[in-house]
Amino acid sequence: MGFEPEYDYLESLPTYIFQDLVERWQKKTLELKPNGLLSEDNRDKVIEIVNDLKISQSKHLTKVAENFDLSSVWWQAYSVERIKPLVDLYNRQKSFNVTPYVTEEGKAKGRITSTDLSEQATFIIAESSSRIATLRKRFRFIYFPTVKLVLMEPFDLCEIFFKNEILPYISKEDKFIKKPIRARLIKSFAKYKDDPMQRITLTDLKIKISLETSGIEGLNQIIIQGDDVIRGAETLEQRHEISLKFMNSGPWVAAGTQDFQFEVSKGVKIHRLENSSLKKLLIVLSWL
Amino acid sequence: MSSNKYTGGSGVQIMKQKLVLKLVLLGDPGVGKTSLISQFVHARFRHSYQLTVGLDISSKQVKLKDGRTVTLSINDIGGQARFAAIRHMFFKGAHLAMFVYDVTRAETLENIMDPWYKELMEFCSQPDTTKSAIKTILVGNKSDLEDYRMVEEEEGNSLAKRMGAIGHISASAKENLKVDDAFKALAQSFFDEVGK
Ligand SMILES: Nc1nc2c(ncn2[C@@H]2O[C@H](COP(=O)(O)OP(=O)(O)OP(=O)(O)O)[C@@H](O)[C@H]2O)c(=O)[nH]1
Ligand SMILES: [Mg+2]
Numbered sequence: 092m093g094f095e096p097e098y099d100y101l102e103s104l105p106t107y108i109f110q111d112l113v114e115r116w117q118k119k120t121l122e123l124k125p126n127g128l129l130s131e132d133n134r135d136k137v138i139e140i141v142n143d144l145k146i147s148q149s150k151h152l153t154k155v156a157e158n159f160d161l162s163s164v165w166w167q168a169y170s171v172e173r174i175k176p177l178v179d180l181y182n183r184q185k186s187f188n189v190t191p192y193v194t195e196e197g198k199a200k201g202r203i204t205s206t207d208l209s210e211q212a213t214f215i216i217a218e219s220s221s222r223i224a225t226l227r228k229r230f231r232f233i234y235f236p237t238v239k240l241v242l243m244e245p246f247d248l249c250e251i252f253f254k255n256e257i258l259p260y261i262s263k264e265d266k267f268i269k270k271p272i273r274a275r276l277i278k279s280f281a282k283y284k285d286d287p288m289q290r291i292t293l294t295d296l297k298i299k300i301s302l303e304t305s306g307i308e309g310l311n312q313i314i315i316q317g318d319d320v321i322r323g324a325e326t327l328e329q330r331h332e333i334s335l336k337f338m339n340s341g342p343w344v345a346a347g348t349q350d351f352q353f354e355v356s357k358g359v360k361i362h363r364l365e366n367s368s369l370k371k372l373l374i375v376l377s378w379l
Numbered sequence: 380m381s382s383n384k385y386t387g388g389s390g391v392q393i394m395k396q397k398l399v400l401k402l403v404l405l406g407d408p409g410v411g412k413t414s415l416i417s418q419f420v421h422a423r424f425r426h427s428y429q430l431t432v433g434l435d436i437s438s439k440q441v442k443l444k445d446g447r448t449v450t451l452s453i454n455d456i457g458g459q460a461r462f463a464a465i466r467h468m469f470f471k472g473a474h475l476a477m478f479v480y481d482v483t484r485a486e487t488l489e490n491i492m493d494p495w496y497k498e499l500m501e502f503c504s505q506p507d508t509t510k511s512a513i514k515t516i517l518v519g520n521k522s523d524l525e526d527y528r529m530v531e532e533e534e535g536n537s538l539a540k541r542m543g544a545i546g547h548i549s550a551s552a553k554e555n556l557k558v559d560d561a562f563k564a565l566a567q568s569f570f571d572e573v574g575k
Pocket of ligand 2: 421
């Protein structure tokens, strides 16, 4: 179709680690003992292969993150219903017609590229390329099928591309609903520590103390930062005779970890694309 | 002459045209007590915060379900801590109390039971009124700020039950949502239980 093969390397990557492993095993390209992929005899070899795959996956994530500057986006969350298997998206025709979506005159070619970030996150790019600068656009999406959510960039055209060119391939419904980030989500996120194994450690917390919510003039927000701000605030209060009433004096409007950040009326920011951070992100997204 | 006479709750007998109920609004500073009153009485809302110094009284007539009219004497009590020492003086003789919290600030709900409810119960008694005869309602104000809500509807419901309030209403003085409902339901409740 004459596209610059800019993102071609994305498509050569495995859908996810085990699927790849199983496929290779089925094709007998792996030097394994015949008594089963997960048998004792094959253990060491399988671990070795899985580790290689993990390394290649993490290289892949780093490459994606660098190439697409994902950490600069304030992602907006949308829910989709009655989802379809991902093969539909992977099998869709790559190119699409941009003309119906833009008002400018001129030739533009559209292209959809998708690749897995992890077992539960798929990165999608909808891009229009053209000689005319105003028709050159690129929109990014991250799709989390297990929680039926899509993160997308905050532009009208992004929603339009999504509705017409992506949604039909991932959902049986033609609706998608915006899920605003609210203070209650920030609170559950910040207080999520019952299970120490799954604990999400907050490094940033922003508390709104504006006239509108508290009737206090002269202050808009309080920001606390540290390795573990909730624990820090609690210990400070226990150890010293100090009142940390501000923790309760306004809505909590933003909370962040080293991996990602949620903020009321702004959206979600992802600082790090790693398997472990995506897993934690998924926990918080599942509360939306 | 029974036709000229109304019997309210608590055995208060009030003559026609003189049906006046004393209502007090209680809650933390900045929750919007003055704003709720201003919306209810004057249909006005102001964005800037002017704290209530001590006490402000206004009045408004409310129509009951059976067509009768009752005058509410609305006592807006400043929520700032510096008025704590004197505010109980204004509780005396109250028939109705509206407890107000701010849905975006969890601590304002926590403070309803203690100090606000506790203080009212301590000081409201008057010779012909028993404490339990005071009708109360719990109002979660600023419901327009849905994105900033920190208190679940359910938390308010359960507190209202524990206080023996007639109900819990989410309202917005700013958008004029459920403001009239809250005042009217409270006034009406004073007559509902005792009948005529
Ligand atoms: N968004 C929003 N703001 C409100 C609402 N009600 C009140 N406010 C704002 O909250 C602030 C405090 O409101 P007041 O009515 O003065 O609070 P108060 O309870 O009388 O405070 P004290 O007199 O100090 O006890 C003001 O800036 C109001 O504009 C509401 O329903 N929505
Ligand atoms: Mg006031």
